[in-house]
Each structure stands twice: as C-alpha cells, then as structure tokens.
Amino acid sequence: xxxxxxxxxxxxxxxxxxxxxxxxxxxxxxxxxxxxxxxxxxxxxxxxxxxxxxxxxxxxxxxxxxxxxxxxxxxxxxxxxxxxxxxxxxxxxxxxxxxxxxxxxxxxxxxxxxxxxxxxxxxxxxxxxxxxxxxxxxxxxxxxxxxxxxxxxxxxxxxxxxxxxxxxxxxxxxxxxxxxxxxxxxxxxxxxxxxxxxxxxxxxxxxxxxxxxxxxxxxxxxxxxxxxxxxxxxxxxxxxxxxxxxxxxxxxxxxxxxxxxxxxxxxxxxxxxxxxxxxxxxxxxxxxxxxxxxxxxxxxxxxxxxxxxxxxxxxxxxxxxxxxxxxxxxxxxxxxxxxxxxxxxxxxxxxxxxxxxxxxxxxxxxxxxxxxxxxxxxxxxxxxxxxxxxxxxxxxxxxxxxxxxxxxxxxxxxxxxxxxxxxxxxxxxxxxxxxxxxxxxxxxxxxxx
Amino acid sequence: xxxxxxxxxxxxxxxxxxxxxxxxxxxxxxxxxxxxxxxxxxxxxxxxxxxxxxxxxxxxxxxxxxxxxxxxxxxxxxxxxxxxxxxxxxxxxxxxxxxxxxxxxxxxxxxxxxxxxxxx
Numbered sequence: 001x002x003x004x005x006x007x008x009x010x011x012x013x014x015x016x017x018x019x020x021x022x023x024x025x026x027x028x029x030x031x032x033x034x035x036x037x038x039x040x041x042x043x044x045x046x047x048x049x050x051x052x053x054x055x056x057x058x059x060x061x062x063x064x065x066x067x068x069x070x071x072x073x074x075x076x077x078x079x080x081x082x083x084x085x086x087x088x089x090x091x092x093x094x095x096x097x098x099x100x101x102x103x104x105x106x107x108x109x110x111x112x113x114x115x116x117x118x119x120x121x122x123x124x125x126x127x128x129x130x131x132x133x134x135x136x137x138x139x140x141x142x143x144x145x146x147x148x149x150x151x152x153x154x155x156x157x158x159x160x161x162x163x164x165x166x167x168x169x170x171x172x173x174x175x176x177x178x179x180x181x182x183x184x185x186x187x188x189x190x191x192x193x194x195x196x197x198x199x200x201x202x203x204x205x206x207x208x209x210x211x212x213x214x215x216x217x218x219x220x221x222x223x224x225x226x227x228x229x230x231x232x233x234x235x236x237x238x239x240x241x242x243x244x245x246x247x248x249x250x251x252x253x254x255x256x257x258x259x260x261x262x263x264x265x266x267x268x269x270x271x272x273x274x275x276x277x278x279x280x281x282x283x284x285x286x287x288x289x290x291x292x293x294x295x296x297x298x299x300x301x302x303x304x305x306x307x308x309x310x311x312x313x314x315x316x317x318x319x320x321x322x323x324x325x326x327x328x329x330x331x332x333x334x335x336x337x338x339x340x341x342x343x344x345x346x347x348x349x350x351x352x353x354x355x356x357x358x359x360x361x362x363x364x365x366x367x368x369x370x371x372x373x374x375x376x377x378x379x380x381x382x383x384x385x386x387x388x389x390x391x392x393x394x395x396x397x398x399x400x401x402x403x404x405x406x407x408x409x410x411x412x413x414x415x416x417x418x419x420x421x422x423x424x425x426x427x428x429x430x431x432x433x434x435x436x437x438x439x440x441x442x443x444x445x446x447x448x449x
Numbered sequence: 450x451x452x453x454x455x456x457x458x459x460x461x462x463x464x465x466x467x468x469x470x471x472x473x474x475x476x477x478x479x480x481x482x483x484x485x486x487x488x489x490x491x492x493x494x495x496x497x498x499x500x501x502x503x504x505x506x507x508x509x510x511x512x513x514x515x516x517x518x519x520x521x522x523x524x525x526x527x528x529x530x531x532x533x534x535x536x537x538x539x540x541x542x543x544x545x546x547x548x549x550x551x552x553x554x555x556x557x558x559x560x561x562x563x564x565x566x567x568x569x
Binding site: 012015016019 | 551554557558561562
C-alpha cells in the first residue's frame with residue numbers, strides 16, 4: 001500500500017511542481033520518489049486489503065521492483081536525449097511516475113477489475129509519452145499504440161465480463177467450465193498477449209518501439225512487459241493451464257519465438273531489431289508459465305531481461321539524435337565511446353543468454369519450468385530459435401566493433417546517466433556470477449491466493 | 450424446371466460482362482504505353498500540391514473534450530457514494546473528498562497549462 005502511495009504522490013507532486021519549478025527540479029523529485037519506492041519495496045510486509053482487491057504478495061513485490069527499476073533507469077538516462085531532441089519537458093518525468101503507479105497497481109492484484117484499472121493507468125500516460133517527440137514518426141507511434149491498446153483493453157474487458165458470467169466472480173482462481181468460460185479465458189489472454197507483445201498480437205511493437213522516443217521505448221520494453229507478465233501469470237494460473245488456456249498459450253509461444261527471432265534477422269535499425277528481440281523474449285518468459293512453480297522463473301527472467309534490454313536501450317538513447325538508430329549510427333561505436341560499446345556488448349550477450357551474464361539464468365529458470373511442465377517439443381523449438389537470436393545480436397555488435405564510424409567525434413554522456421549505466425552493467429555481470437544474491441527475493445510462492 | 454435456374458441466363462450474362470470489363474482494364478494496363486511527365490503526374494485541375502507538415506490533430510478540442518469526460522465520469526463515481534453517504538460515514542466522506550481533490554488538482558493543472566484559452 002505504502003509503495004502505491006509513494007508512486008502516486010510522486011506523480012501528482014511532479015505534475016503540479018512542473019507548473020512553477022524548472023524541469024531540473026521536477027526530474028530530481030521524480031527520481032527521488034522512484035528511488036524511495038525502490039528502497040522501501042523489500043521492507044513492505046505481505047498484506048492484502050479492500051477485501052482482497054489489493055494484494056501485495058511476494059510476486060507483486062518482485063515485479064513492482066522490476067518495474068520501478070526500469071522507470072528509474074528511463075528517468076536517469078533519458079534527460080540527455082530529451083534535451084538533445086529539444087523536448088526537455090517535465091511532463092516526461094511526471095508521466096513516467098504515473099505510469100509506474102499504474103504498473104504497481106496492475107502487479108499487486110489478483111482481481112480482474114483492478115488489473116484492468118491498473119492496465120489503463122499504466123497505458124494512458126504511455127500513449128502520451130510515445131507521442132512526446134512531436135514529429136510524424138512519434139505521432140504515428142502514439143496513435144498506433146493508443147488505438148491498438150484501446151482494442152486490447154476492450155478485448156480484455158469482454159473477457160472479464162464473460163469470466164464473471166461463467167464463474168460469478170471477478171477474482172482470479174474462480175472455477176468455471178463450459179464454452180462460456182473457454183471464450184472468457186481466450187479473450188482475457190488475448191488482451192494481455194497484446195500488452196506483453198506475444199505474436200499474433202505483437203504487430204504494433206516494432207513500429208511503436210521505433211517511433212517512440214528511445215527512453216520511452218526503454219520503459220515500454222522493460223517496465224510494461226513486467227506489468228503485463230505480472231497480470232498474465234496471475235490470469236494464466238488463475239484460469240488453469242489445462243484446457244484451452246494452455247493450448248492458446250502454447251500456440252502463442254510457438255509463433256512468438258519463431259516470428260520474433262526470424263523477423264529480427266532482417267532489420268537494419270537497432271531499435272526495431274531490439275523490438276523484435278523483445279517480442280521473442282516475451283515468448284521465452286511465457287514458456288515459464290507452463291511449469292508447476294512459475295513465479296520465480298517469471299520474476300527472475302523479467303529482472304534479467306529488464307537489466308539487459310534496459311542497458312541496450314540506455315546505450316542507444318545516448319547515441320540517438322532523435323531520428324532513431326539505423327545501423328549507420330551504431331557503426332564504429334567502439335571508436336567513439338569504448339565504454340558505451342562495452343556496455344552494448346554486455347547487454348546483447350546477456351540477451352543472447354551467454355553463461356556468465358544474468359540473461360543466462362533467466363533463460364535457464366524459464367526453460368527448466370517448461371521442462372517440468374512437460375512441454376518438451378515447445379522447449380526444443382525455443383532452444384533452436386535462441387541460437388538464431390545470437391546471430392542478429394552479433395550482427396549489431398559487428399557494426400559497433402568492426403566497422404569505421406560514420407559520425408565523427410566522441411559521445412557525451414551525462415554523469416548521472418553514466419552512473420546508472422555503470423550500475424546496471426555491474427548488475428548484469430554480478431547477478432550472472434552470483435545469481436543467488438537476489439534469487440531469494442524472487443523465490444515466492446503462488447501467484448493466485 | 451427449377452425456378453432459380455431461370456435466372457441462370459442473367460447470371461452468365463453478368464459474368465461475361467464483368468469479364469469483358471476486367472479484361473479491357475487489365476489489357477490496357479499491361480499493354481498500353483506509359484510516358485509519365487511532370488505535368489501528367491501533377492494533381493489535376495482543382496488539386497493543390499501539399500505543402501509543409503500537416504498538423505492532423507488539433508489538440509485543443511480534444512483537451513476540452515477530455516475535461517468534459519473527466520468530470521462526467523467523476524459524477525458517475527459520486528452517484529453511488531451519494532446514495533450510501535449515510536452508511537459510509539466519515540471514512541467514506543474522506544475518501545470521496547480525496548477523490549474530488551485529486552480531480553480538482555487535475556483541473557488546476559489544465560487551467561495553468563492554458564487549456565481554457567480559446568483564442569490560441
């Protein structure tokens with residue numbers, strides 16, 4: 001409860017303070033609020049309130065932590081990009097705080113109505129954020145995200161209504177049967193597949209990720225995915241993976257890992273490539289949902305993924321001049337800034353799942369869950385596509401390391417952004433070497449009461 | 450004879466007519482010579498060349514529309530409270546007050562941002 005209050009008041013104060021204070025003060029306020037929430041989270045007791053509508057269990061705590069971490073990173077590495085592209089507006093930070101509040105609401109409930117409210121609280125600021133860099137590409141991203149997001153929310157809402165019709169309850173875990181319940185499950189999952197960008201519903205992701213300002217893309221790829229999977233895990237476990245839900249999810253995973261990885265091979269733009277990579281990773285995370293104990297694997301994968309993708313996008317945000325990051329911009333990055341190139345290397349190797357980095361443990365835990373759930377065919381296919389994934393990560397790295405730079409001169413990275421980048425890079429390595437350091441925090445029980 | 454079959458002639462006639470039409474367009478497109486020129490490709494008569502960047506979303510009307518929705522929905526939330534105000538007591542009053550206050554801050558924000566100024 002207290003974390004929700006911190007996030008909510010941070011957003012509210014930031015919005016009001018921005019009317020009088022300079023942007024610099026507002027962004028420090030938001031960072032302080034997010035940092036406070038981050039530090040406070042591990043000490044929040046497990047509790048529930050409002051007759052079960054609000055549920056702060058271990059799973060909610062873990063995924064809120066991932067989301068707040070992503071927001072903090074987006075705020076810290078974003079301001080340089082914002083000023084470079086002439087949109088140093090305080091609204092960026094205020095909207096980020098509001099979106100994080102929605103994320104926390106969405107993660108800490110096992111009630112469909114509250115999840116829907118959280119979904120909207122998360123999404124509405126994001127639509128504005130996606131269109132923040134007032135040019136055609138950014139406007140297209142915002143409008144596309146808004147229209148498809150509205151459709152997805154409507155689909156989820158329809159599923160919610162049918163779920164109530166079939167079981168007489170909005171609470172997850174209610175038992176239902178028959179065709180009505182099957183349709184409800186399919187619609188609920190479809191609505192969340194959209195937010196998590198699983199394939200039949202992921203067509204928006206590349207365009208939106210590419211068009212949106214890079215720090216916003218960072219938050220979309222990490223924080224939003226954490227919230228979407230918090231809800232998806234609860235819904236999937238709540239309705240049961242035995243019937244149509246399991247079949248639907250298996251089909252989505254199959255398509256996602258296949259399409260996401262294959263489409264990424266053909267990209268010539270770094271943000272677009274990482275967008276397809278994030279689609280593929282959504283498939284790997286969803287694999288964990290088949291296991292008997294999905295919560296730790298989902299949580300830890302999301303942490304690993306948020307750190308790695310967050311680091312990659314944070315590097316791109318330093319390179320991006322406002323017109324996206326075609327491969328030409330990354331070319332010869334090692335000459336312009338060895339530090340950024342090294343961090344890109346760490347991030348992409350971690351995303352590819354190479355052992356001494358944190359991404360490996362995420363994949364390992366997810367795949368073990370899939371194996372324990374008996375999904376061997378799906379697992380073998382996912383492993384094969386993970387090998388394909390290494391190719392396009394290496395392709396991007398080859399651009400950064402082995403080619404001559406097109407643009408001259410070094411890159412300026414602000415001290416705070418450099419600090420954030422360094423910390424995340426450190427975590428990517430340290431949590432890969434000592435995965436047990438924070439695993440206990442993610443090793444929580446069930447996801448539905 | 451099946452009464453529906455009487456219309457078969459008309460159907461065949463329609464099919465042949467459509468075929469001739471499509472075939473002519475297709476043959477014209479495939480075989481016809483194409484020599485586009487600057488004048489030929491220009492917008493015809495009344496059309497103008499588009500200039501500059503079209504601002505497609507006049508945000509002003511939307512902002513006022515959203516303000517309306519905001520307070521419209523607020524009333525929808527206050528109705529259930531108003532009906533049960535007696536039962537909910539002081540705690541309910543505090544909650545409703547807080548809710549309205551947050552919305553009021555939103556209105557204040559919009560006001561300071563100049564949404565109410567029509568002549569911009």
